[in-house]
Amino acid sequence: MAAFRILSRSRTGNSMPTSPPDADALAHSAHLQALIREQIAAAGGAVPFSRFMELALYAPGLGYYSAGATKFGRAGDFVTAPELGSLFAQCIAEAVAPVLRQVGPAATFLEIGGGSGAFAEHAIKQLMAIDAMPERYAILEPSADLRERQRERLQRKLTPLVFECVEWLDGPLSEPWNGVLFANEVIDALPTPRFSVRDGEVFEEHVALTGDGAFIRTDRPADPLLSAAVRHVEREIGTPLPDGYRSELLPQLPYWLQAVAGGLETGAMLFVDYGYPRREYYSAERPDGTLRAFHRHRVSGDVFAHPGLQDITASVDFTALAEAGTGAGFDFTGYCSQASLLIGNGLAQRLEEQEGRAADEAGRYALRQQAKQLTLPAAMGERFQAMGFARGVEFGAAFLAGDLSFRL
DSSP states (O other), rough: OOOOOOOOOOOBSSSSSOOOOOHHHHHHHHHHHHHHHHHHHHHTTTEEEHHHHHHHHSSSTTTTTSOSSSOBBBBBBBBHHHHHHHHHHHHHHHHHHHHHHHHHHHHHEEEOOOOOOOHHHHHHHHHHTTTOOOEEEEEEEEHHHHHHHHHHHHHSSSSSHHTTTTTEEESEEEEEEEEEEEEEOGGSOOOOOOOEEEEEEEEEEEEETTSSSOEEEEEEEEHHHHOOOOOOOOHTTSSOOTOOOOOEEETHHHHHHHHHEEEEEEEEEEEEEEEEEEHHHTTTTTTTOOOOOEEETTEESSSTSTTTSSEEEOOOOOHHHHHHHHTTEEEEEEEEEEEHHTTTTTTTHHHHHHHHOOOOOOOOHHHHHHHHHHHOOTTTTTEEEEEEEEEEEOOTTTTSSSOOOGOO
């Protein structure tokens, strides 16, 4: 798994079919498929699924996130919370403002995976408005295409003086730093190993080729790291996983978290993503895991279809995230739904303010729809959750509404 090939994205969609890709898109996918086939041949006939996912999403110039097609928003493949409007970013800014004030004027805000730049734009404006703007707003963005889109947007939306506070990183901050790390829908984008249990033994899912070159799933004995991680899950949920059970697991998550935190000495980390506590993640109701693909707002179970043209994602085990954060030396500060996080950090006030500035009833209606999409259980409100960690600071009231830590 490539430690820093991470982008943030969110998915809402349905399972209805969509129109087939055009000739140029199919040609693009064919180039990526040829690359993946070469890697499979070089590896002796099969590569771990995590490697397939990494290439499909991040192969330079060809992977889904490395190429130039529109991904975010109504014209892309999925809509992220920041793409809906400014409410999400404003509430996140309110949640982390106490931490930034405690750290002081030399604070850094580090965003992992900047998407279209929408979050940075609205968060920076809100932090400026509440006098909590850090000295430095850094975006860790490995995609050259997305980095350029973010730069263009922020240069257009921010004043020159404020824009000077923004910088783009090629890797985590290795030097000591203080402030806030924020990641919206990043962990679900990490290339994930897949495992299966058969006759009591743990196998790792690999990708091989059929006689005509199509991608096919095959299982091989798991290495000690993945096997131990599966046994840890079984101990934690209190029962062996049934024969034939298949799912995802990120044994590398603790190493990834420590890597992206880098030299963070005093400050906080806030993660927002979709997923479940461990007992719910590895329940009998999910015998084939959570892996799926998205294309043009449609969800598909065929993750091998048209590599490079569709997003591939898996849900997050929030219990594993809690273990990784505390294992890295941070204090666990809270776990709640996205709806609770936003409501507890001023959503009603932000909505009222924006409705007061809206030009007409259509604008006010759009704002209310945005708030509903962010908070309703059937939309993003309950399916997405937030988790925080801190070191040497207090998060304040960020997680006071709707605590879910008892489910971990």
